[in-house]
Amino acid sequence: MSLGAEDWVEAANEALASGGVDAVRVEPLAEGLGVTKGSFYWHFADRGALLDAVLTSWERRATAAIIELVDARHETPRARLKGLLDVTQMPAAGARIEHAIRVWGARDAAIQRRLAKIDVTRERYVRELLVASGLEKTLAETRARILYLVLIGEFTWVSHGGAASNAAFREELFTLVTAKR
Amino acid sequence: MSLGAEDWVEAANEALASGGVDAVRVEPLAEGLGVTKGSFYWHFADRGALLDAVLTSWERRATAAIIELVDARHETPRARLKGLLDVTQMPAAGARIEHAIRVWGARDAAIQRRLAKIDVTRERYVRELLVASGLEKTLAETRARILYLVLIGEFTWVSHGGAASNAAFREELFTLVTAKR
DNA sequence: ACCTGAACACCGTTCAAGT
DNA sequence: ACCTGAACACCGTTCAAGT
Numbered sequence: 001m002s003l004g005a006e007d008w009v010e011a012a013n014e015a016l017a018s019g020g021v022d023a024v025r026v027e028p029l030a031e032g033l034g035v036t037k038g039s040f041y042w043h044f045a046d047r048g049a050l051l052d053a054v055l056t057s058w059e060r061r062a063t064a065a066i067i068e069l070v071d072a073r074h075e076t077p078r079a080r081l082k083g084l085l086d087v088t089q090m091p092a093a094g095a096r097i098e099h100a101i102r103v104w105g106a107r108d109a110a111i112q113r114r115l116a117k118i119d120v121t122r123e124r125y126v127r128e129l130l131v132a133s134g135l136e137k138t139l140a141e142t143r144a145r146i147l148y149l150v151l152i153g154e155f156t157w158v159s160h161g162g163a164a165s166n167a168a169f170r171e172e173l174f175t176l177v178t179a180k181r
Numbered sequence: 182m183s184l185g186a187e188d189w190v191e192a193a194n195e196a197l198a199s200g201g202v203d204a205v206r207v208e209p210l211a212e213g214l215g216v217t218k219g220s221f222y223w224h225f226a227d228r229g230a231l232l233d234a235v236l237t238s239w240e241r242r243a244t245a246a247i248i249e250l251v252d253a254r255h256e257t258p259r260a261r262l263k264g265l266l267d268v269t270q271m272p273a274a275g276a277r278i279e280h281a282i283r284v285w286g287a288r289d290a291a292i293q294r295r296l297a298k299i300d301v302t303r304e305r306y307v308r309e310l311l312v313a314s315g316l317e318k319t320l321a322e323t324r325a326r327i328l329y330l331v332l333i334g335e336f337t338w339v340s341h342g343g344a345a346s347n348a349a350f351r352e353e354l355f356t357l358v359t360a361k362r
Numbered sequence: 363a364c365c366t367g368a369a370c371a372c373c374g375t376t377c378a379a380g381t
Numbered sequence: 382a383c384c385t386g387a388a389c390a391c392c393g394t395t396c397a398a399g400t
Contacts, residue, residue: 002383019288022203027373037374039384047374096287103284105341106277107200112342119343142353145346149334156333160286161293162300165326172323176357183364208392218393220365228393 003033005043005053012054017096021104024051055114058101063118067125077132078178084126085170099159102152123148133178143177184214186224186234193235198277202285205232236295239282244302258313259359265307266332266351280340283333304329314359324358 011032015023026047030037044050066087074080105115126147130140150173158164165173192213196205207228211218225231247268255261286292307328311321331354339345346354 020201020203020284022201023288025373026375035383036385038376038386041375041377042383099284099287102337102341103201103280106280107204115341116343119338139353142350145350146331146354146357149338149346150327150330151334152337153330153332153334156280156283156337157300157330160283160296162297165330169323169326172320173327176327176360179357206392207394216364217366219367219395222394222396223364 003035003039003043007033008040008043008050009053009057012050013057013097016054016100017093020100021051024054026050055101055111058097059114059118062098063121067122077129081126081129081133081178082170082174084129085174089164095155095158098155102156119148130178134180135178136181139181147173147177184216184220184224188214189221189224189231190234190238193231194238194278197235197281198274201281202232205235207231236282236292239278240295240299243279244299248303248306258310262307262310262314262359263351263355265310266355270345276336276339279336283337300329311359315361316359317362320362328354328358 008029011029012024015025015029024047026040027037030040040050044053066084070080070083070087074083101111102115105111123144127140127144130143131137135143154165189210192210193205196210205228207221208218211221221231225234247265251261251264251268255264282292283296286296304325308321308325311324312318316324335346
């Protein structure tokens with residue numbers, strides 16, 4: 001059985017989640033897949049092309065996919081906000097990939113730009129939900145920022161072994177960010 | 182002029198801030214310092230020993246140093262909480278080092294344990310300030326968690342180029358976490 | 363006390379040759 | 382269409398030898 005590009009991307013995803021970008025190495029990946037490293041270059045131009053494919057597949061999962069899921073599951077703005085908080089409860093592998101990508105962005109301007117787009121999309125989504133649930137525009141902006149930073153913080157926290165937040169925590173966070181002035 | 186261990190640690194710090202753990206490489210560091218890589222092994226047993234020295238120096242700066250600074254500058258619990266929020270406004274290099282260390286912790290159990298200790302210390306400090314400013318114990322715990330996650334989130338955010346939060350943001354965050362029930 | 367220089371291992375990349 | 386195998390460059394590590 002010969003391999004396709006997807007097999008390499010999948011293996012790369014696992015390596016990324018457990019060891020960061022620099023753990024995505026052609027030779028160990030090849031060994032894990034049972035081929036020689038030379039064969040990698042049939043599927044990709046170089047290691048960078050593999051990393052690009054990994055990022056592209058993550059971009060889809062990490063924004064559109066989440067927003068669609070939350071929108072499909074819940075009706076009202078408040079219910080959607082609550083639903084979004086539960087998304088943080090995703091399996092640690094997801095959090096570890098997100099975190100690894102953020103570090104990667106810290107040292108690669110191109111990745112940084114792509115990450116920024118995703119952050120803008122997500123934060124806008126939160127802000128719109130807050131406005132839709134009755135907050136004044138400027139206040140909604142600040143509150144969206146707070147909520148979004150908590151989410152990023154939790155990704156980071158969970159990714160290095162911290163316990164995921166519990167229901168009481170999410171309840172309190174929800175109460176705070178949706179509180180009317 | 183010959184070098185001391187501190188010169189290598191300082192160079193390693195810069196590499197860590199700009200490129201993560203894996204950018205801390207003996208050969209480029211040696212080149213930057215104007216010596217051959219062989220001379221590195223006079224000062225350190227191996228690359229791991231250098232990384233350990235880097236982490237130890239960061240541990241001091243990142244907890245005790247910050248808490249002492251805040252305590253020295255401000256008197257009341259509320260003023261100290263506010264002062265702590267301003268610490269996030271530290272230069273981006275500091276945030277980038279913190280972030281790089283967190284990623285590092287994501288793949289290294291020993292680093293993870295040392296990081297966890299620091300997180301416990303910092304979160305306890307926030308919780309105590311909240312209790313001292315009149316919040317009930319359980320609520321203080323939840324609010325401390327929220328505040329601490331926002332801080333971690335902001336480190337992450339700033340480290341990949343996001344704008345640091347402004348005064349209005351910190352004001353609102355302060356209001357929320359200190360609000361009496 | 364601190365550094366050089368040569369050696370070796372590991373992994374990214376290339377490429378001619380195989381099936 | 383997909384893979385092997387050998388080659389070369391880069392960097393971590395060792396160590397005998399230099400000053």
